[in-house]
Every structure is written in structure tokens, then in C-alpha cells.
Amino acid sequence: MSRRDQAPAALFEAALGGDRASTARLLSFIERGGQAAREVGRIAHAHSGEAYTVGLTGAPGSGKSTLTSALITHLRSLDLEVAVLAIDPSSPFTGGAILGDRVRMQEHATDAGVFIRSMATRGHLGGLSLATPEAVRLLDAIGRRWILVETVGVGQVEVEIAGKADTTVVVVNPGWGDSVQANKAGLMEIADVFVINKADRNGVDATRRDLEQMLDLSDLPSDAWRPPILPAVATTGVGVVEVWDAVVRHREHVTENGVLAERRAFRTREELREIVAQRLREKAREVCTGERWDELSGSVVAHTVDPWTAADEMLAPVDA
Amino acid sequence: MSRRDQAPAALFEAALGGDRASTARLLSFIERGGQAAREVGRIAHAHSGEAYTVGLTGAPGSGKSTLTSALITHLRSLDLEVAVLAIDPSSPFTGGAILGDRVRMQEHATDAGVFIRSMATRGHLGGLSLATPEAVRLLDAIGRRWILVETVGVGQVEVEIAGKADTTVVVVNPGWGDSVQANKAGLMEIADVFVINKADRNGVDATRRDLEQMLDLSDLPSDAWRPPILPAVATTGVGVVEVWDAVVRHREHVTENGVLAERRAFRTREELREIVAQRLREKAREVCTGERWDELSGSVVAHTVDPWTAADEMLAPVDA
Numbered sequence: 001m002s003r004r005d006q007a008p009a010a011l012f013e014a015a016l017g018g019d020r021a022s023t024a025r026l027l028s029f030i031e032r033g034g035q036a037a038r039e040v041g042r043i044a045h046a047h048s049g050e051a052y053t054v055g056l057t058g059a060p061g062s063g064k065s066t067l068t069s070a071l072i073t074h075l076r077s078l079d080l081e082v083a084v085l086a087i088d089p090s091s092p093f094t095g096g097a098i099l100g101d102r103v104r105m106q107e108h109a110t111d112a113g114v115f116i117r118s119m120a121t122r123g124h125l126g127g128l129s130l131a132t133p134e135a136v137r138l139l140d141a142i143g144r145r146w147i148l149v150e151t152v153g154v155g156q157v158e159v160e161i162a163g164k165a166d167t168t169v170v171v172v173n174p175g176w177g178d179s180v181q182a183n184k185a186g187l188m189e190i191a192d193v194f195v196i197n198k199a200d201r202n203g204v205d206a207t208r209r210d211l212e213q214m215l216d217l218s219d220l221p222s223d224a225w226r227p228p229i230l231p232a233v234a235t236t237g238v239g240v241v242e243v244w245d246a247v248v249r250h251r252e253h254v255t256e257n258g259v260l261a262e263r264r265a266f267r268t269r270e271e272l273r274e275i276v277a278q279r280l281r282e283k284a285r286e287v288c289t290g291e292r293w294d295e296l297s298g299s300v301v302a303h304t305v306d307p308w309t310a311a312d313e314m315l316a317p318v319d320a
Numbered sequence: 321m322s323r324r325d326q327a328p329a330a331l332f333e334a335a336l337g338g339d340r341a342s343t344a345r346l347l348s349f350i351e352r353g354g355q356a357a358r359e360v361g362r363i364a365h366a367h368s369g370e371a372y373t374v375g376l377t378g379a380p381g382s383g384k385s386t387l388t389s390a391l392i393t394h395l396r397s398l399d400l401e402v403a404v405l406a407i408d409p410s411s412p413f414t415g416g417a418i419l420g421d422r423v424r425m426q427e428h429a430t431d432a433g434v435f436i437r438s439m440a441t442r443g444h445l446g447g448l449s450l451a452t453p454e455a456v457r458l459l460d461a462i463g464r465r466w467i468l469v470e471t472v473g474v475g476q477v478e479v480e481i482a483g484k485a486d487t488t489v490v491v492v493n494p495g496w497g498d499s500v501q502a503n504k505a506g507l508m509e510i511a512d513v514f515v516i517n518k519a520d521r522n523g524v525d526a527t528r529r530d531l532e533q534m535l536d537l538s539d540l541p542s543d544a545w546r547p548p549i550l551p552a553v554a555t556t557g558v559g560v561v562e563v564w565d566a567v568v569r570h571r572e573h574v575t576e577n578g579v580l581a582e583r584r585a586f587r588t589r590e591e592l593r594e595i596v597a598q599r600l601r602e603k604a605r606e607v608c609t610g611e612r613w614d615e616l617s618g619s620v621v622a623h624t625v626d627p628w629t630a631a632d633e634m635l636a637p638v639d640a
Contacts, residue, residue, distance in 0.1 A: 038628050041626065041627070041628055042626050042628060042629070045623070045626035045627070046623075046626070048623075049623055264621075265621040268617070268620055268621045268627070269617045269620075269621065271627055272608075272616075272617050272620055272627045272630055272631065273604075273608050275627050275628065275631045276604050276607055276608055276631050276634060276635060277601075277604045279631055279635055280600040280601070280603060280604045280635070281597075281600070283600060284593075284596050284597045284600045287596055288592075288593050288596055296592075297588070297589045297592050300588050300589075300592055301584075301585045301588045301589065303365070303366075303368075303369055306361065306362050306365035306366070307361075307365070307588070307591055307592045307595050308358050308361055308362060308595065309362070310592055311592065311595045311596050311599055314596060315596060315599055315600075
């Protein structure tokens with residue numbers, strides 16, 4: 001029996017044993033959504049809850065992938081295993097690669113302690129905002145303790161996904177203001193750590209002042225975590241250790257003050273709400289097609305039935 | 321019994337007889353949504369189908385209200401009755417006024433052949449996109465044959481609302497490019513008639529060329545209606561007759577080629593779809609509150625139930 005035909009439960013056993021191809025197959029189920037994805041989710045849920053997630057986001061060209069790759073190298077030097085999800089909403093066809101298609105990450109391709117995957121949705125009706133936590137849960141369940149989630153900080157959805165990590169790293173560049181103007185507020189809101197990458201260029205001090213000023217304006221309570229602003233040159237590895245240390249300090253901070261548990265509970269409830277909403281959207285689509293829809297909507301067009309009565313009739317099974 | 325306590329059916333009889341306060345009261349029911357709005361809608365639906373709607377939209381300051389007022393004057397000179405809905409999403413508290421709060425329209429305040437109403441949603445869960453067609457239907461049902469729907473062409477929703485009229489007039493100004501850059505495509509798509517208002521200013525020719533060019537690019541079929549581009553100075557009344565004549569020509573065009581009937585059927589189906597979706601959104605909110613929600617979402621947070629099983633349980637009555 002090839003992997004393609006195997007049921008989620010068998011694939012999960014193999015993935016637990018370290019079979020990377022089975023993990024990749026399970027992630028493909030998640031990307032496609034539907035019944036198989038739900039089955040994967042159920043199995044993974046029971047085994048999950050130990051992993052720590054780190055979100056990385058920033059404008060295209062800010063060097064997120066390079067920084068991610070440098071962080072992987074650092075984690076491996078500490079003998080930590082790591083999984084990376086590179087969320088790629090712009091290319092629905094990149095999903096399915098076992099190794100990230102991002103050139104910068106290729107150096108880790110042969111390292112068994114690193115699992116990299118480009119994620120896209122190829123049918124999951126809940127989109128990346130539902131598929132991503134499912135993928136994280138799977139990687140958690142098969143024993144990865146550190147999961148990096150990299151997203152392009154352009155669209156609202158991607159920023160939200162990065163912000164749903166336990167610790168979120170926002171990557172900017174000297175003179176960042178122009179490139180991410182529209183998203184500044186969103187990025188400020190989710191950042192636990194700022195990295196000024198490409199810090200060998202001009203404008204680091206001005207960018208730092210800009211960020212400090214925005215942090216001052218956000219009026220954090222005195223006992224709150226204030227995001228550190230760290231210069232780095234990811235291509236040479238300068239500053240990468242400090243970035244990781246800040247992630248670890250943030251983890252300790254939110255673990256001790258209970259914010260981590262609160263955030264996770266909040267995220268879980270939000271995900272559940274989204275699953276319920278998604279199921280009802282599917283129901284609405286289901287209701288608004290077919291013969292019965294044609295007939296009832298035709299009657300409304302012909303003015304023989306009013307739209308509320310037609311809606312009542314169509315939703316009768318739902319309202320029961 | 322005061323009007324406040326009267327049932328929709330009694331108010332509708334009075335409104336049919338010409339009582340403006342009853343009409344206003346029925347529109348308030350629609351603004352507030354819920355059961356009473358649905359009752360008004362049912363009554364109105366049975367009596368509607370004769371009115372013709374004209375949408376007017378444009379950037380703030382383009383002179384939409386002044387043009388609307390000038391069109392009312394022209395319609396009254398032709399002895400036509402007219403109703404105006406001024407959609408006002410930015411001020412949730414302006415609704416309820418029998419006469420528009422817009423200074424330019426005050427001159428029609430004492431004319432029994434004119435009915436003006438500022439519309440906002442004060443509770444209607446479907447928002448203005450569902451409340452507006454309901455309000456139009458009511459004005460139609462009480463016998464208004466021309467209904468002008470004025471919206472600020474800024475947000476997507478308002479542009480959509482104006483675009484759902486039988487004929488849509490887009491008001492621009494000389495040098496409009498800068499003020500509505502973000503919305504240009506949306507406005508191009510809905511326009512049946514362009515008015516370059518404030519045409520006594522510089523830049524009319526450039527604006528006309530700009531619009532013609534965009535129309536050329538939109539690659540209309542040879543038998544399609546090509547939106548005329550008409551200069552006007554609404555404050556003095558210059559060009560207003562030509563604008564109205566263009567509306568009437570467009571009406572004849574879409575009536576003869578069947579596009580009007582198609583558009584109306586499409587709009588009706590879209591409204592029905594939106595009602596169904598709205599009802600399911602209400603259902604989702606209903607499901608995700610209360611004791612049962614607290615208990616089940618708590619179990620998911622505690623990892624004793626997975627989110628799909630919890631969603632199944634919460635939606636069990638709906639899926640039945």
C-alpha cells in the first residue's frame with residue numbers, strides 16, 4: 001500500500017516514528033481540508049500541547065526567510081529540533097513540497113532535525129487561518145518542540161496568522177516606514193520582538209527611534225512586556241543569537257505571568273468560533289444551490305414569494 | 321393609539337393614504353431590523369415592483385446632494401413625485417429624521433410630492449446592504465415611482481448600494497483622479513451615467529478624456545450602453561436637465577434590451593443569498609454563547625475535546 005492510499009491513523013504512526021514523507025502527506029490532507037483533514041486534526045489534537053510557536057513576519061524582501069534560516073542554524077547548534085511552516089498564500093501551487101522552496105532554507109534540506117514545509121491551501125474552505133493552526137498541531141503532535149511560522153506581512157490574514165504564535169518576531173529594515181505604511185499598526189500590535197534586519201545599511205537609528213516612539217505611544221502598562229528592538233544582519237548571522245535569546249526571554253515572561261495560557265485559551269476559542277462559522281458558511285452555500293434554490297429564488301424574482309419566507313423555507317432544516 | 325404603538329399593517333394602510341409620519345415610522349422599523357422589519361418587508365413586497373431606482377454616488381464634496389436636490393426640482397417641474405434615500409453609514413444616529421438633514425434638500429421640505437429620508441442602520445444585523453433594498457421596496461409599495469438612492473462613494477458597501485440601482489449616476493469633479501483613486505475601478509464598474517459636476521472649474525476636458533479612456537479600456541460590446549459623460553453645475557442648475565434625460569434614455573435602453581429584468585432578477589437572488597447568509601451568521605452567534613458554549617469551549621481549551629467534535633456538538637441542532 002503506497003502512502004497515498006494510507007489512512008491518516010497509519011500515516012500518523014509512521015510520522016511519529018520519524019517518517020518525513022508521512023508527515024508531508026498528513027500536511028497535504030490538511031491543505032485540502034474536508035473529512036480527511038478533520039480526521040488528521042482529531043488525531044493530532046489528542047497528542048498536542050507541548051510545542052512552542054514562533055511567528056516571523058515582515059514585508060517582502062525584509063529578509064524573513066534568511067533570518068529564519070539563520071535561526072534554524074542557531075537552534076541546531078543548541079541541539080534543538082525545529083519545524084518551519086512557510087505560509088504562502090500567494091501561490092496556491094507551492095504546497096506539497098517536503099522541503100521549502102525557499103532557496104535560503106535549502107542548506108537545511110538534509111538535516112533530519114529540521115522539517116520545512118511551504119503551506120498553501122488547496123481546497124481547505126477555512127483558508128490559511130484555519131489550516132495553519134491544524135498544521136501546527138500536527139507538527140506539535142509528532143514531537144516538534146519549536147515551530148517557526150513564517151508569513152509575508154502584507155495581507156491582513158498573514159499578519160493575523162503570525163500574530164497567533166506564542167511569540168511573534170516582526171522583521172523590518174532600515175527605512176521600513178515606506179514599505180509597510182499601510183500595515184504598521186497591525187505589525188505594532190502583534191510584535192513581541194522587533195528585528196531591524198540588514199542593519200549594515202544606513203538608517204538603523206532612525207528606524208529604532210521610530211519604533212520606540214510608536215511603542216511609547218501604545219501606552220503599555222508598566223508590568224507589560226516591551227518588545228525589544230534588535231539589529232541583525234541575517235545573511236552573516238550577526239545579531240541572530242540575540243534575537244533567539246529575546247524569544248526565549250519572552251517565552252519565560254509570558255509563561256510566568258500567565259499571559260501565554262490566556263493567549264492560548266483565547267486562540268482556541270477563536271478557532272472554535274471560526275470552525276462553527278465556517279461550517280455554517282458551507283451550509284449556506286449548500287442551501288443556495290440546487291433545484292429547491294432555483295425554484296424558490298425564481299418565485300421571489302416573480303414576486304410570488306417574499307425573500308424572508310423563501311429564506312425561512314430554505315433554512316427550515318437548519319432552524320429545526 | 322399613537323403611531324409608535326401601531327402595528328406595521330395599520331401603519332402601511334396610513335402610509336398608502338399619504339401619511340408621511342407613518343412612512344417614516346415604517347422606515348424606522350426597517351432600520352432597526354428584527355421581526356417588525358420582516359413584517360414591514362412582507363407587506364411591502366406584495367405591493368412593490370413598479371418603482372424605478374436611480375443611484376447617485378461620488379466622493380464627499382463632489383456635490384451629490386446638490387445634484388440630487390436639483391434633480392428633485394426638475395422632476396417636480398415635470399410633475400413627478402419622488403422619494404430620496406440618503407444613505408448615511410457614517411452617522412448611525414442621523415436616521416429617523418423625516419426630512420433629510422442635508423441642508424441642500426431643505427427647500428423641498430414642505431413639498432408633499434417629495435419624500436426625503438436619511439437612512440442609517442440602528443440595529444439591522446444585515447447592515448445597509450440589506451436595509452436599503454427593504455426601504456426601497458417600502459417606498460415602491462406606497463406608490464413612489466421614482467426613488468433616488470444617494471450614497472457617499474467612499475466605502476465598498478456604499479458603492480455597491482449605489483450600484484444596485486436600476487440606473488447609477490456617478491458624480492465626479494474636474495481633477496477627480498486624486499480624490500477617489502482607490503475607488504476608481506469600483507465607480508467605473510457601476511456607472512451608467514457620469515456627471516462632471518462643478519464644471520465651471522478648470523480641468524473638465526482632462527477629466528472627460530480620463531473617463532473616455534477608461535471606458536475605452538473596459539472593452540464594452542458594441543451593443544452595450546456606453547455611459548455618457550455630462551458636465552453640470554448643480555448649484556446653478558446648469559446641465560441638470562441633460563443628466564435627467566440621460567437617466568431616462570438609460571432606462572429605455574435597459575428596459576428594451578432586457579438588461580433591466582436580468583439585473584433585477586440577479587439583485588433579488590443576491591439579496592436572498594445575503595438573507596440566508598445573515599440568518600446563518602445570527603445562528604453562529606447564537607451557538608457561540610451561553611452555558612453550552614462556555615462548557616464546550618472550556619473542554620477544547622483543556623484539551624479534553626477536539627474543536628471539530630465540539631463544533632459538531634454545538635451545531636447538532638443545525639445539522640439535524
